[in-house]
Amino acid sequence: MTDRLIVRRDTYYDSVTLMLASSDAEDVEGVAFAAAVTATPVNLSLIEAQGFDLTGENPGPNDLIVALRASSDDAADAAERAITARLTGPADVATGAPGEIPPRSFRSATRRNTDLNLAFVSVPGRYATVEVAQALDAGLNVFCFSDGLSLSDEAALKKIAVGRDLLLMGADCGTAIVDGVGLGFANAVERGPIGVVGASGTGIQEVTCLLDSAGLGNSHAIGVGGRDLSSVVGGAMTLRGMELLDADESTSAIVVISKPPDASVAARVIEAAARTGKPVVVGFLGPIALEGDTPANVTVVDSLEAAAQEAARLEGGKIEISSLQSEARTPGFVRGLFCGGSLCYEAMNVVAATGRRISSNVPLEPELRLADVESSEGDTFIDFGEDELTEGRAHPMIDPSLRNERLEREGRDPEVGAIVLDVVLGYGAHPDPADDLARVVSEALGRRPDDLTIAVALCGAKRDPQSIDDQAKRLEDAGAYVTRNSAQAARVAVATVATTTERADG
Numbered sequence: 001m002t003d004r005l006i007v008r009r010d011t012y013y014d015s016v017t018l019m020l021a022s023s024d025a026e027d028v029e030g031v032a033f034a035a036a037v038t039a040t041p042v043n044l045s046l047i048e049a050q051g052f053d054l055t056g057e058n059p060g061p062n063d064l065i066v067a068l069r070a071s072s073d074d075a076a077d078a079a080e081r082a083i084t085a086r087l088t089g090p091a092d093v094a095t096g097a098p099g100e101i102p103p104r105s106f107r108s109a110t111r112r113n114t115d116l117n118l119a120f121v122s123v124p125g126r127y128a129t130v131e132v133a134q135a136l137d138a139g140l141n142v143f144c145f146s147d148g149l150s151l152s153d154e155a156a157l158k159k160i161a162v163g164r165d166l167l168l169m170g171a172d173c174g175t176a177i178v179d180g181v182g183l184g185f186a187n188a189v190e191r192g193p194i195g196v197v198g199a200s201g202t203g204i205q206e207v208t209c210l211l212d213s214a215g216l217g218n219s220h221a222i223g224v225g226g227r228d229l230s231s232v233v234g235g236a237m238t239l240r241g242m243e244l245l246d247a248d249e250s251t252s253a254i255v256v257i258s259k260p261p262d263a264s265v266a267a268r269v270i271e272a273a274a275r276t277g278k279p280v281v282v283g284f285l286g287p288i289a290l291e292g293d294t295p296a297n298v299t300v301v302d303s304l305e306a307a308a309q310e311a312a313r314l315e316g317g318k319i320e321i322s323s324l325q326s327e328a329r330t331p332g333f334v335r336g337l338f339c340g341g342s343l344c345y346e347a348m349n350v351v352a353a354t355g356r357r358i359s360s361n362v363p364l365e366p367e368l369r370l371a372d373v374e375s376s377e378g379d380t381f382i383d384f385g386e387d388e389l390t391e392g393r394a395h396p397m398i399d400p401s402l403r404n405e406r407l408e409r410e411g412r413d414p415e416v417g418a419i420v421l422d423v424v425l426g427y428g429a430h431p432d433p434a435d436d437l438a439r440v441v442s443e444a445l446g447r448r449p450d451d452l453t454i455a456v457a458l459c460g461a462k463r464d465p466q467s468i469d470d471q472a473k474r475l476e477d478a479g480a481y482v483t484r485n486s487a488q489a490a491r492v493a494v495a496t497v498a499t500t501t502e503r504a505d506g
Contacts, residue, residue, distance in 0.1 A: 038392030144170025174201025192217020202340025332417015411444030
């Protein structure tokens with residue numbers, strides 16, 4: 001075999017372009033491994049784990065690394081050419097009339113077209129603050145997919161947005177649906193009477209998909225970014241979103257979802273919900289202490305599953321939760337491997353309720369934070385969408401390879417009895433996530449048919465481009481339990497294994 005390692009100094013390409021370049025190279029006959037990645041710590045660890053020696057290279061975070069393993073020099077040459085062709089090929093750019101020069105700023109764009117009212121910002125975090133500020137200054141609502149903004153900058157920008165009656169969805173906003181048009185990661189759900197405000201991208205996706213499965217559609221879904229309900233930001237966009245949905249004639253019920261917020265902000269959300277003239281379901285994931293009585297038009301629940309069920313009930317519908325049951329098998333740890341942060345959080349709450357203490361890079365309690373995200377400790381859940389694992393890489397909903405590699409490794413650990421994970425469908429997500437995942441699941445269960453369970457939370461809608469029924473069948477054929485929400489998948493997984501205490505006693 002031929003190994004080839006190339007370091008290109010001070011070279012930047014976006015993570016999706018690099019993912020496509022790597023895929024092009026791996027498609028070359030005779031290529032066993034190919035990676036074109038930014039030299040972040042996580043990516044360097046992955047390359048070293050493949051046996052490449054980085055001694056003397058000293059790559060920095062602004063450098064590009066190409067690692068190739070091929071059956072011959074000719075195959076390696078062909079792979080290198082494939083990567084170069086992808087990186088240097090013509091970019092896809094939106095154009096106006098023939099010969100028209102594209103606008104150089106948000107303000108010049110709005111001067112040309114006065115109907116423009118939304119800017120989509122997806123740039124490295126260090127540039128995002130300026131871009132968002134310029135978009136707001138141009139009078140545009142903003143969907144900010146970028147992460148990495150400081151909390152103080154986010155608070156200041158949202159204060160500006162409120163003062164101008166604009167929406168700033170984000171930072172780190174993954175999902176929104178406005179007038180039936182999905183932004184970021186979104187599903188092809190039906191239009192309907194239920195509006196959603198969410199400090200959670202995959203939370204919005206799960207709730208809207210569960211409602212869609214019951215024949216209940218969505219009016220609008222406003223993402224606000226995961227830090228909106230912090231004490232610093234104060235729920236600025238959550239409150240603004242609720243105001244907009246209250247005024248919207250097509251919305252008859254409102255759902256608000258978030259991981260546990262700051263207590264004072266939670267109280268503010270409940271007060272704002274009470275002021276609306278509509279029934280409001282507030283889903284704060286996990287336990288939270290609320291003072292005083294809950295207003296008559298407000299229902300507070302502690303999970304995405306319950307939020308969707310209650311919203312359906314308000315509209316005279318019912319969400320059928322799978323009665324799928326798993327059999328108790330052998331003792332072992334539970335490992336969670338998630339692309340969606342809120343789906344991970346919901347599953348952790350379910351498993352923690354059985355008495356297990358879960359280590360994580362997004363822990364339920366600070367003292368349970370993993371020392372090393374690459375090394376599991378007992379019951380462990382990983383959110384692969386966290387900044388530490390997405391720097392220089394495409395989001396795992398676009399490129400799940402890092403999560404799938406971890407699944408293969410966890411499946412070989414004899415102390416692991418159950419693995420729970422998510423698959424999120426829809427626009428923006430991987431076009432066929434079951435393709436590689438089904439293979440990894442089948443191989444893992446083939447090695448341990450009697451003492452390993454894999455449960456999958458499949459989040460999607462019937463009109464999604466990936467075909468939810470096809471994805472489910474292929475994963476089930478591989479041996480996985482497949483459910484349609486994260487809480488149910490976690491219940492299935494944890495039911496198959498004994499607790500840590502039971503294992504020690506047995």
